[in-house]
Amino acid sequence: MGDRADSWVGRAVPRLEDAALLTGNARFIDDLSPLPGIRHVALLRSPHPHARILGIDAEAARAMPGVVGVVTGAELREHLNPLASAVRAPMAYYPIAIDKVRYAGEPVALVAAEDRYLAEDAAEAIEVDYQPLDAVVDPLAALATEAPVLHEEAGGNLVHHRQFAYGDPEAAFAEAAEVVRLAWRYPRQSATPMETYGAIAHFEAAPERYTVWSNFQGPFILQPLMARALGIGGNQLRLIAAAHSGGSFGIKQGLYPYLVLLAAASRLLGCPLKWVEDRLEHLSASSSAADRADEIEAAFDGEGHLTGLRFDNLVNVGAYVRAPEPASVYRMHAAANGCYRVRHIAIQNRLVTTNKLPIGLNRGYGGPQFYFGLERAMDLAARRLAIDPAEIRRRNFLAADGFPYEGPAGAIYDSGDYGKGLEMLLEIADYPTLRARRDAARAEGRLFGIGLAAGVEPSGSNMAYVTLAQTPEEREKAGGRSGGVACASVAMDPSGTVTVHLDSTPAGQGHATVAAQIVADALGLRPEQIQVDTAMDTGSGAWSLASGNYSNRFAAIVVGAIAESAGRIAGKLKAVAAELLEVAADDVELAEGRARIAGVPEQGIALGRVAAATHWHPAGLPDGMAPGLYDTALLNPAVLDAPDGADRVASAVTFGFLCDLVALEVERATGRLRIERYASVHDVGRVLNPIVVEGQVRGGFAHGFGAAMFEELAYDQDGNFLSGSFADYLCPTSADLPPLEFANYETASPQNPFGSKGMGDGSSMLTPVVLANAVADALDLDEVELPLSLDRVWRLANPETDGR
Amino acid sequence: MMRLPPGQRTRVTCTVNGQAHSGFAESRTLLSDFLRHELHLYGTHVGCEHGVCGACTVVLDGRLARSCATLAVQAEGAEITTVEGLAADEGLEPLRQAFSRHGALQCGFCTPGILASASHFLAARPDPTEAEVRDMLSGHLCRCTGYEGMVRAILEVARETTEGANQ
Numbered sequence: 001m002g003d004r005a006d007s008w009v010g011r012a013v014p015r016l017e018d019a020a021l022l023t024g025n026a027r028f029i030d031d032l033s034p035l036p037g038i039r040h041v042a043l044l045r046s047p048h049p050h051a052r053i054l055g056i057d058a059e060a061a062r063a064m065p066g067v068v069g070v071v072t073g074a075e076l077r078e079h080l081n082p083l084a085s086a087v088r089a090p091m092a093y094y095p096i097a098i099d100k101v102r103y104a105g106e107p108v109a110l111v112a113a114e115d116r117y118l119a120e121d122a123a124e125a126i127e128v129d130y131q132p133l134d135a136v137v138d139p140l141a142a143l144a145t146e147a148p149v150l151h152e153e154a155g156g157n158l159v160h161h162r163q164f165a166y167g168d169p170e171a172a173f174a175e176a177a178e179v180v181r182l183a184w185r186y187p188r189q190s191a192t193p194m195e196t197y198g199a200i201a202h203f204e205a206a207p208e209r210y211t212v213w214s215n216f217q218g219p220f221i222l223q224p225l226m227a228r229a230l231g232i233g234g235n236q237l238r239l240i241a242a243a244h245s246g247g248s249f250g251i252k253q254g255l256y257p258y259l260v261l262l263a264a265a266s267r268l269l270g271c272p273l274k275w276v277e278d279r280l281e282h283l284s285a286s287s288s289a290a291d292r293a294d295e296i297e298a299a300f301d302g303e304g305h306l307t308g309l310r311f312d313n314l315v316n317v318g319a320y321v322r323a324p325e326p327a328s329v330y331r332m333h334a335a336a337n338g339c340y341r342v343r344h345i346a347i348q349n350r351l352v353t354t355n356k357l358p359i360g361l362n363r364g365y366g367g368p369q370f371y372f373g374l375e376r377a378m379d380l381a382a383r384r385l386a387i388d389p390a391e392i393r394r395r396n397f398l399a400a401d402g403f404p405y406e407g408p409a410g411a412i413y414d415s416g417d418y419g420k421g422l423e424m425l426l427e428i429a430d431y432p433t434l435r436a437r438r439d440a441a442r443a444e445g446r447l448f449g450i451g452l453a454a455g456v457e458p459s460g461s462n463m464a465y466v467t468l469a470q471t472p473e474e475r476e477k478a479g480g481r482s483g484g485v486a487c488a489s490v491a492m493d494p495s496g497t498v499t500v501h502l503d504s505t506p507a508g509q510g511h512a513t514v515a516a517q518i519v520a521d522a523l524g525l526r527p528e529q530i531q532v533d534t535a536m537d538t539g540s541g542a543w544s545l546a547s548g549n550y551s552n553r554f555a556a557i558v559v560g561a562i563a564e565s566a567g568r569i570a571g572k573l574k575a576v577a578a579e580l581l582e583v584a585a586d587d588v589e590l591a592e593g594r595a596r597i598a599g600v601p602e603q604g605i606a607l608g609r610v611a612a613a614t615h616w617h618p619a620g621l622p623d624g625m626a627p628g629l630y631d632t633a634l635l636n637p638a639v640l641d642a643p644d645g646a647d648r649v650a651s652a653v654t655f656g657f658l659c660d661l662v663a664l665e666v667e668r669a670t671g672r673l674r675i676e677r678y679a680s681v682h683d684v685g686r687v688l689n690p691i692v693v694e695g696q697v698r699g700g701f702a703h704g705f706g707a708a709m710f711e712e713l714a715y716d717q718d719g720n721f722l723s724g725s726f727a728d729y730l731c732p733t734s735a736d737l738p739p740l741e742f743a744n745y746e747t748a749s750p751q752n753p754f755g756s757k758g759m760g761d762g763s764s765m766l767t768p769v770v771l772a773n774a775v776a777d778a779l780d781l782d783e784v785e786l787p788l789s790l791d792r793v794w795r796l797a798n799p800e801t802d803g804r
Numbered sequence: 805m806m807r808l809p810p811g812q813r814t815r816v817t818c819t820v821n822g823q824a825h826s827g828f829a830e831s832r833t834l835l836s837d838f839l840r841h842e843l844h845l846y847g848t849h850v851g852c853e854h855g856v857c858g859a860c861t862v863v864l865d866g867r868l869a870r871s872c873a874t875l876a877v878q879a880e881g882a883e884i885t886t887v888e889g890l891a892a893d894e895g896l897e898p899l900r901q902a903f904s905r906h907g908a909l910q911c912g913f914c915t916p917g918i919l920a921s922a923s924h925f926l927a928a929r930p931d932p933t934e935a936e937v938r939d940m941l942s943g944h945l946c947r948c949t950g951y952e953g954m955v956r957a958i959l960e961v962a963r964e965t966t967e968g969a970n971q
Contacts, residue, residue: 018904021912023891024847028913031846065811117832193947194851194859194913246849246913247947279852508911508948695907698950726856726945734941734951 008517009754012690013527015513021244029198029215029242030276038200039068041262041275042119044109044126045285046101049135049355049719050148053099056109057127064125066118069269071110073098079264081229083257085323086469087351089159091151093320093358095229095257101130102150102319103357104721105285110265112273135355135719139293139316142354150319150353159317160326160351160469164333164647166408167344172308176299180380184785186372188291188316188356188713191363191703192731193507195246196277197255197286201262203270209236210263211539215245217252217505218548221463223538225323229260237263238539241505248507249703250361250550254287257322280724287360288713289368290328291316296373299344304385304392308344311336311373315351318358325359326351327466331366331551332458334411334465334651338374339418339456340396343408355719361550363703367455367765372786375453375769380782389452389773390426393659394419397454404750410648411458412639413655414757415747421659421681422454428741429661429679437676438663447666447797448676449778453659453770457684459758460484460556460653460751462640463546472645482642484553484653485634487542488561490519490569492629494615496608498523500532500566503547504558509760510692511554515562517689518754522566523573523607524590542632552758555688556654557637560752565633572629577610579622637751654749654757657683660770666778671794673709673775675738680766682742685749685757694742696760701740704767706732710787808877818879820845821889829876835869836860838876839886847887847916851945858944861917862886868924887916896923898964902957910948918944922958931966934959 020026058070073096082092092098096107109126113119134148141147142157149156173179199214210230216239227237239259245252258275266273277286292315299308315329329349336345378396382389397418398405405413425431434450441448464481475481487503500519504511512532520527536543546553570590577595578585581603589598596604611629613620618627643649663676680701687693710730714722723729748755768786776784779796795801808814808831817826820843827842834853839845839862848871851859855873862871863885890896899922902908909915918941925932925940932940937958941951 014901014904017912018900018909021909021915022900022903022919024845024887024916025891026912027846028849030850031840117830191947193911194857194945195849195911196851244913245911246851247911249947279854279857508909508913510910691905691907695910695949695953698907698952699910699948702950703947725854726852727854731945731947733943733945734938734955736942737950737952740950740952 008520008527009688010686013513013517015510015691016516016528016532017510017512026244027242028195028244028246029213032200032213032242034200034213035202035272038272038274039112039114040116040119041273042111042116042123043107044111044123046097046104046106046108048101048130048132049104050133051101051130052133053097053101053108054129054131058109061111061122061125064122066114067122068112068271070122070126071265071268073108075268076264079267080260081231083229083260083323084225085321085325086466087160087321087326089154091154091159093322095261103355104719105357106319107261110261112265112269112271137354137356137715137717137719139291139314139352139354142352150355157353158350159321159353160349162349162469164347169308169310169344169346172344173297173299176307177302178300178381178384179297180377180384181297182373182376182380183295184783186292186294186369187786188288189362189707189711190283190288190713191249191251192282192729193247193249193251196279196282197252197258198276199255199259199262200272200274201259201266202272203263203267209238211238211240212259212263213240213242214255214259215242215252216255216259217245217248217507217550219253219324219545219550220538220543220547221545222256222323226256226260230263238537241536243535245507248549249363250365251287252507253550254322254360279726283713283724283729284721285357287362288357289362290359292369294369294373296377298377298381300381300385304381304387304395306340306342306396309336309342310346312348313350316354316356317351318356319353320358321351322358322360324466326469328359328366330465330468332370333468334409334649335407335456335458336409337407339398339454339657341398345408356715363700364761364764367761368707368768371453371455371765372769372772375455376772379452379773379776390422390431393452393454394422410650411652412650413456414749414751416655416657416683417747418454418657420745421657421683424743424745425659425661425679425681428681428743429677434663434677441665447668447778449664449666449774451662451770451774451777453766453773455658455766457552457656457658457759457762457765458652459552459656460637461551461553462649462651464642465649465651468643468647468649472647475643480642482640483636484546484557484640485544485636486553486557486561487544487547487632487634488558488565489542489632490565492569492611494612496611498525498530500530500562501541502532502534502558503536503541503543504554505536505549506534507549509554509696510689514559514688514692518559518562519566522563522570525593542634544634551652552760554758555756556751556758557635559688559754559756561633561635563753564635565631568631569629573607573610575622575625576613577605580605580610639751653751654685656685656757656759656762658762658766660766662770662774664774664778666775666793666797668797671790671797673788673793678738679741680763682744682759682762683747684744684759686746686755687744688754688756693744693759697742697763698740700760700763701767702732702737703764705737708768708771708786708788710789712787814877816876816880818882818884820884821886821892831875831877833876834872835874835876835879836871839871845886845888849913849916851914858921859914859917861920863920863924868921887919890919890923899923899957899961902961903954906953906957908949908953908957914944914946918954926958926962931962
């Protein structure tokens with residue numbers, strides 16, 4: 001499908017989204033005022049990382065002019081159930097602190113007023129009596145017996161612990177010629193979309209229901225969870241996404257507790273409530289990637305073949321386990337062999353609570369942390385075994401003729417040719433020349449390093465992979481879970497124009513454009529003739545648990561649903577046109593806005609007339625044909641089966657591949673990294689729109705580069721939050737990013753009609769480790785941690801100074 | 805100097821995008837909030853309320869200003885151009901089209917401020933170097949694109965405009 005030379009799919013169609021965005025006409029959540037009487041919310045947040053709430057006095061605040069009301073956790077608790085997750089440890093997570101605060105920034109009280117300024121004034125007038133408690137922010141320190149405990153009812157801070165073995169890792173390590181071992185801390189980062197969280201919540205009493213407008217991005221598996229927290233049926237909670245979302249990168253998943261909070265408060269205060277997060281709130285209390293204290297061991301034979309892996313993952317989930325956590329540590333689990341042939345893998349996963357904000361979806365989701373271990377280990381093994389880092393990877397890649405490939409932990413890799421990608425990379429980067437330059441630089445005493453990394457990019461998640469957090473017995477008891485359903489609707493109205501509805505809640509990824517390309521091909525129209533509505537509404541459109549914008553699911557799964565629905569509309573148009581043209585339906589083609597006889601293009605009728613016949617004259621349709629042109633496809637990729645009794649799961653639908661190379665010089669005097677060359681080669685399957693693909697790669701690279709170089713959501717040892725503004729949390733600017741040399745090649749995925757693979761996360765996963773590898777190479781070190789800030793690198797480059 | 809007690813609103817009159825506008829503001833009301841919620845010009849976006857990210861950048865009396873770090877009362881009598889005003893400028897159509905062709909925007913939230921800076925910059929510096937463009941853009945944060953498309957788009961428009969002028 002879409003293989004015709006003249007197809008819209010595959011072309012650099014300029015995005016249909018752009019005109020509104022470039023002229024100030026795109027409407028975001030803070031621009032919306034969907035009903036009258038909206039009051040504005042400010043949240044009073046805890047300044048303490050850990051404290052008991054002894055009392056809250058909001059009398060003065062309630063009496064202030066313009067204030068509608070104040071709601072505290074104790075009051076809201078009457079109306080809320082805790083928010084559930086797949087972790088069964090006994091601890092309650094509410095969207096507002098009840099009797100204890102567990103991170104700096106946790107909501108303590110909600111104020112509603114005529115405008116935000118007045119609400120913030122009133123929030124300042126609330127007196128909270130705190131009894132501060134000792135705090136812990138380090139994941140290893142939180143495991144110590146004397147550590148402060150966040151959730152007393154859980155009996156400690158270790159809230160999840162599972163061990164897995166695939167193949168025979170014991171034997172692999174016993175027989176290994178070389179074992180490399182690394183232990184490191186991975187810092188916290190946040191993708192910080194330029195638009196913060198925002199929501200408008202409206203409670204109606206008769207009938208009892210909630211409507212919430214927001215920039216929530218899914219996954220909509222959280223919708224039933226929100227409904228449960230509110231104690232209502234799913235159809236009493238209608239979620240509407242704003243037409244435009246100012247970036248997400250996963251982060252806007254973490255909005256959902258606030259939606260519950262606002263909904264419940266709207267009920268208590270009797271008015272619709274609007275809250276738009278400010279940047280300090282976003283940095284301190286939205287969501288973030290996980291910081292971790294991980295270890296890896298990798299076993300090799302004498303020729304550099306990777307024979308076994310042991311992962312020991314310790315995830316700092318922050319103050320609460322917020323669904324879909326613990327998914328971040330299970331996202332890469334089924335593909336723990338990366339792009340390699342290794343069959344013997346042991347994995348230990350532990351989750352620990354600390355006094356940091358709860359983690360959640362963030363670009364790469366578990367990938368950057370996973371690859372930091374695996375690809376550091378590959379480089380370290382290459383050094384130990386005196387094998388070129390490119391060659392050791394080449395020796396371990398899955399064979400190009402071995403797809404589909406079932407990994408030891410259950411991932412089913414759809415297609416690939418990893419060796420080809422690596423050769424392209426080495427050629428683009430001119431690897432031999434870089435190696436010669438490194439030799440020359442080293443001969444002069446300069447610190448020149450080359451880093452390499454390779455990995456797969458799982459896309460289109462199986463909603464059941466998170467249930468690996470439960471034992472096979474627990475899963476059995478809970479009932480079957482599998483799948484990753486996508487929904488798309490295509491409609492042709494009486495005037496013959498087309499509207500498409502998607503369940504993918506895009507936040508800048510160009511879904512509307514690509515959907516229009518697909519539908520234009522199916523119906524013989526031009527993309528700009530197609531209206532694509534991405535403002536998802538759970539009250540009026542098709543959706544399911546997997547709906548939303550995450551795990552690169554659009555190009556992996558959603559495109560298939562669009563094609564299926566458009567294909568059915570095309571089939572019906574042909575059937576109706578065949579009657580009108582008095583030919584067989586098979587002889588009708590849709591092209592240039594007409595249904596015409598194949599091979600006789602001058603004989604045909606305008607699509608609008610065909611469409612009109614289905615609406616205006618249903619009695620004239622062929623016998624048994626339903627009127628109108630409206631179709632919804634709900635598509636589930638068959639590969640996404642339930643986890644088996646041995647904890648194996650097909651965790652994702654498509655597996656893209658990428659490899660990166662960086663050459664850099666460390667300035668000994670300053671610790672500055674001078675990037676000589678950065679190249680990245682991707683296999684994203686068939687490219688649906690090159691503008692979109694290149695944009696995702698460059699954006700992912702920028703996120704990965706920032707994470708590697710300077711981004712850190714920092715806390716001090718006492719749990720005080722240190723990165724509350726963009727002057728403290730440093731994102732890369734146009735002046736910071738080095739040129740990225742990008743190339744791609746295609747191995748078509750068999751998982752959808754286009755051969756496309758999900759993409760967008762990849763560069764954010766590999767860029768941090770490839771930079772670390774280059775610094776380790778430049779400084780001849782085994783241990784390197786992120787971020788590669790000036791002071792850290794300077795210390796590493798000047799060990800004789802003892803860090804002073 | 806006018807003195808306003810806290811909580812008291814005053815009428816602020818200014819010219820926005822060539823048209824006379826007026827609305828009410830307290831002394832503490834930010835220009836960004838005034839433009840958006842009083843004048844209903846929602847094209848100006850607020851990304852940090854801290855003057856760092858540049859999303860809220862507008863042209864104020866011929867100079868670039870962070871509207872989140874400017875008070876509405878400071879705009880009394882001023883001439884302001886927001887993205888809605890830039891949108892009406894046909895001369896900027898090549899820049900908008902180049903942004904689209906080069907993937908210079910994704911979510912588009914930062915784009916209005918960047919268009920304000922880029923158009924203001926090109927007016928003063930019609931034939932910039934890449935380093936100058938990157939330096940100008942470094943006053944803006946974009947988390948989607950990695951900036952490359954913006955740099956290419958601005959350089960391309962500058963080149964075409966300069967070549968057109970030289971012919």
